[in-house]
């Protein structure tokens with residue numbers, strides 16, 4: 076070969092004896108084929124084959140396989156964010172004329188997807204009480220093609236009766252999806268409880284360092300994997316192998332990070348519940364949390380995210396106390412090494428009457444900092460609530 080070609084064609088080097096513990100980052104758009112016939116027949120490789128970088132590399136497949144094992148499913152697909160995971164499930168299952176049921180406590184952008192994107196395209200949605208359990212049966216008419224769940228619910232932390240909802244939906248031939256971001260597959264396994272599609276925002280605990288966005292969808296049936304792959308292929312959705320390798324790294328420490336955040340969060344929630352009326356502390360492992368018994372029955376743990384209701388009398392002091400916090404940062408998203416405070420106002424978002432909490436709810440995500448220093452940030456907020464009452 077001449078020099079100009081040598082610049083482009085790399086010599087093959089030996090990989091003999093090369094065994095590393097790291098998963099290589101395979102970057103690719105083009106996948107090359109041994110001969111013209113193999114190229115012509117590439118479609119026969121199916122959803123697990125390699126045909127084009129967008130549709131998977133060994134790096135993304137390694138992450139998918141890790142998640143499939145943790146979720147006890149048969150396949151996983153990766154998408155650019157948790158929200159994309161929700162959207163891909165909805166777009167795969169719903170046609171004009173169909174309806175999806177979503178809990179009142181759903182991640183708010185999922186409601187926006189329904190209201191602002193799906194509804195104008197003829198796909199309806201109805202909001203249900205997250206504590207509905209087997210009563211979901213009464214809402215399932217022949218237009219309902221998906222029941223969506225999220226447990227515990229965003230901000231207010233209600234734990235849903237997933238097995239009862241699955242039983243009622245499956246009895247009518249309707250699949251169930253679950254946003255499992257709070258628990259991660261380490262603390263809850265929706266597929267093992269009959270759920271058909273589980274979505275994780277890997278952005279949170281799996282990534283674990285507040286520096287990437289990714290989502291996953293895991294399924295129990297190969298046919299559902301094929302349908303999801305058809306949707307994401309049509310929409311041109313894919314993930315970067317570099318980010319997959321960061322998530323693979325995050326997964327390696329997820330169990331110890333979660334165990335730490337879980338223990339500190341529960342300790343703090345208990346201290347708050349000792350000092351304040353119990354109903355102000357929204358943590359699934361506390362007996363007062365709606366669905367606490369379901370959490371005990373179905374979950375293997377509680378992650379490091381919980382909420383504190385700030386009654387009206389203490390609301391005025393909250394911004395100053397948050398700004399004064401030395402260690403906790405202020406911001407959305409969570410599941411990283413840094414502890415975060417995010418004031419939420421759900422009043423305008425909820426449609427079902429049972430939302431009892433007016434005013435501000437402070438979402439707290441516990442990270443990996445020194446617990447005593449974290450408590451020094453939180454204690455003045457707890458005191459302000461206690462004295463305002």
Ligand SMILES: *Cc1c(COP(=O)(O)O)cnc(C)c1O
Pocket residue numbers: 155156157158159182225229254256257276277278279288289290408
């Ligand atoms: C953060 C989050 C999402 C969305 O994840 P992104 O990767 O930020 O799009 C979905 N569901 C829940 C419960 C979340 O907390």
